Amino acid sequence: MDILFVLIPLSVIMALVVLGGLWWAIYRGQFEDIEDEGKRILEDDD
Numbered sequence: 924m925d926i927l928f929v930l931i932p933l934s935v936i937m938a939l940v941v942l943g944g945l946w947w948a949i950y951r952g953q954f955e956d957i958e959d960e961g962k963r964i965l966e967d968d969d
Contacts, residue, residue, distance in 0.1 A: 948954065
């Protein structure tokens with residue numbers, strides 16, 4: 924039962940870190956143009 928006092932705050936902190944990383948990626952524009960990046964990988968410009 925004592926382990927719950929460690930696991931619950933730890934899981935809340937980890938969830939906040941994941942949400943913070945997702946917010947950072949959206950804010951920095953990581954998901955703005957995902958279709959052109961997929962096409963760029965498939966095209967060979969050499």
